[in-house]
Amino acid sequence: MDGDKVMDLYERNQKQRIFFNEKIASYDQVHEIYMETKKSLTDYLDKNITKILDLGAGIGFELIHLFEIYPNASVTVIDISENMLKELSKRDFANRVTMICGDFFEKDFGNNYDAVISTSALHHFKPEEKLILYKKIFDCLKSGGLF
Numbered sequence: 001m002d003g004d005k006v007m008d009l010y011e012r013n014q015k016q017r018i019f020f021n022e023k024i025a026s027y028d029q030v031h032e033i034y035m036e037t038k039k040s041l042t043d044y045l046d047k048n049i050t051k052i053l054d055l056g057a058g059i060g061f062e063l064i065h066l067f068e069i070y071p072n073a074s075v076t077v078i079d080i081s082e083n084m085l086k087e088l089s090k091r092d093f094a095n096r097v098t099m100i101c102g103d104f105f106e107k108d109f110g111n112n113y114d115a116v117i118s119t120s121a122l123h124h125f126k127p128e129e130k131l132i133l134y135k136k137i138f139d140c141l142k143s144g145g146l147f
């Protein structure tokens, strides 16, 4: 991507950070209505998975159900909003979660994941930005891993 596009993306990502940092008080109310969809994500995962990356987990709605089904899973989360992660760290499963605070486009995703999941966190990127993320996602998955 050229310099202007990178700056534009950086600024939009910082706006997302500020938006979600300020949104904490009302987040539950707005997003609880999508809970069934967030839950259904887990139904598509292979039952043997243990190592999962969640992009933009926020306060971790989708992880509530995931840890009910996979109590031994280890989940890495990347999220740009420090306030969302602060809420996530209050969850009773927080000790099974490695939290990385930062931008998807800047942070290393790690490797060898059985699955990468994401709910309500990638839809706002432009197609060419999604391609960058899809490549990072592909590269961090095990052979046969699932997104």
Ligand SMILES: C[S@@+](CC[C@H](N)C(=O)[O-])C[C@H]1O[C@@H](n2cnc3c(N)ncnc32)[C@H](O)[C@@H]1O
Pocket (backbone or CB within 6 Å): 013, 016, 017, 020, 031, 038, 055, 056, 057, 058, 059, 060, 061, 062, 078, 079, 080, 081, 084, 102, 103, 104, 105, 118, 119, 120, 121
């Ligand atoms: C709508 S919330 C979704 C939270 C959760 N996955 C859910 O479904 O309830 C979107 C999350 O993506 C994070 N996010 C947005 N853009 C990001 C970026 N560029 N890098 C990292 N996290 C980002 C936000 O901070 C926010 O926590």
